[in-house]
Amino acid sequence: MFFDYVDRIILISIILLWAISCVDIKEDRENCPCRLEIVFSEDYLPAILSIKDSGLVLRVDTIIESGKYSMNVKKSLLKVNLCYSDYGMFDPEEGIKIEEGNECPPIYMSTKTYNTECMHILDTAVLYKEYCGLNINFSRGSDDMVYPYKVVLRGNVCGYDLDLTPQEGKYSYSTLVDSTGFCSIISPRQIDNSLILDIVDEGGVVRSFTIGEYIGRSGYDWQAKNLKDIDLEIDLCNTEFTIWVDEWSDSTSFELVI
Numbered sequence: 001m002f003f004d005y006v007d008r009i010i011l012i013s014i015i016l017l018w019a020i021s022c023v024d025i026k027e028d029r030e031n032c033p034c035r036l037e038i039v040f041s042e043d044y045l046p047a048i049l050s051i052k053d054s055g056l057v058l059r060v061d062t063i064i065e066s067g068k069y070s071m072n073v074k075k076s077l078l079k080v081n082l083c084y085s086d087y088g089m090f091d092p093e094e095g096i097k098i099e100e101g102n103e104c105p106p107i108y109m110s111t112k113t114y115n116t117e118c119m120h121i122l123d124t125a126v127l128y129k130e131y132c133g134l135n136i137n138f139s140r141g142s143d144d145m146v147y148p149y150k151v152v153l154r155g156n157v158c159g160y161d162l163d164l165t166p167q168e169g170k171y172s173y174s175t176l177v178d179s180t181g182f183c184s185i186i187s188p189r190q191i192d193n194s195l196i197l198d199i200v201d202e203g204g205v206v207r208s209f210t211i212g213e214y215i216g217r218s219g220y221d222w223q224a225k226n227l228k229d230i231d232l233e234i235d236l237c238n239t240e241f242t243i244w245v246d247e248w249s250d251s252t253s254f255e256l257v258i
Contacts, residue, residue: 033072034116036080039124042066044084044108047125050092050162052079060092075117081162084108084127095161103173104188107131111163130160131186132222133229136197138181138236147177149206152198157188166191174200190222199236207236218243 040047040063049069051059053076063069083090087105090096098104108127138147151174158169166189177183187195195212198205215230220243231244242251 032119034075034118035070035120036073036078036114036116037068037070037120037122038080039068039122040066041125044082044125044127047082047084047127048090048092050081052081052162053077057093073116077113078116079111079113079162082110082125082127089159093162095159095167097159097167098171098188100158100170100172103175104131104171104186106133106186107160107188109160109164128164129226130164130189132189132227133184133186134232135184135229136177136182136232136234138177138234147179147181148201149177150174150200151177151183151185152200153185153187154196154198155187155190155212156192156194157190159188189227199234209234214243218245220245 038049045064045066047063049059049061049063050057051073053074058074058078059071061069061071081092083096085096085105085107089098089105096105096107107130109130110125110127112123114121114123134153136151138149153171153173155171156168157166158171159167161167168191171188173185175183175185190212193210193212193216195210195215197209197211199207199209211232220228220230228245233242233244240251
């Protein structure tokens with residue numbers, strides 16, 4: 001009987017010690033940071049990473065190597081912002097601001113919220129195309145036709161905040177039409193159909209086109225995750241231009257904006 005009693009005491013003690021140790025382990029884990037690991041491909045490097053908690057920037061890093069990037073983060077709801085651009089316009093606290101007269105850079109960005117109330121998160125970085133390339137061809141009236149023009153794109157979006165929201169402000173950039181009648185220009189993501197395209201020569205504006213309206217009528221989706229490029233053909237002689245988006249196209253007569 002005595003030994004049975006001792007055995008019971010020992011068994012109960014072991015169970016209590018085990019229970020106490022489990023509680024301690026749980027408490028320790030609750031105080032431990034979360035291990036956040038993000039896998040980067042070499043397609044969008046170097047990338048700038050910023051982490052925000054309730055609007056406060058906790059961390060800013062530049063990722064220069066592909067593979068797994070690991071960090072310890074606090075347990076919370078954390079917003080992770082990623083940006084890739086060759087032009088160095090990204091500000092980890094404000095996003096991207098495009099000064100009037102500068103062209104929108106080819107920007108790839110993403111934002112994602114992580115619930116880090118856990119021990120480990122593994123994810124893959126996916127960045128989205130945040131710009132639209134406008135490829136503009138002027139129809140040749142003759143083989144020896146000269147294009148003494150430059151093209152000016154004007155709009156009302158001048159950048160992006162950290163949540164990828166387009167920021168309202170004046171955007172204007174000009175580029176020359178080459179000897180073949182071609183030029184390209186980049187537009188940031190739009191929030192309306194206000195884009196204006198000016199054709200300018202030495203004497204001033206030759207014609208202005210409300211291309212935002214025509215692009216809107218084409219069914220182009222400015223809300224798409226990855227913005228598609230647009231091909232435009234402008235026939236100044238016949239006052240007509242054609243829009244191509246992938247295999248879709250549409251031709252329309254344009255009006256002069258006075």
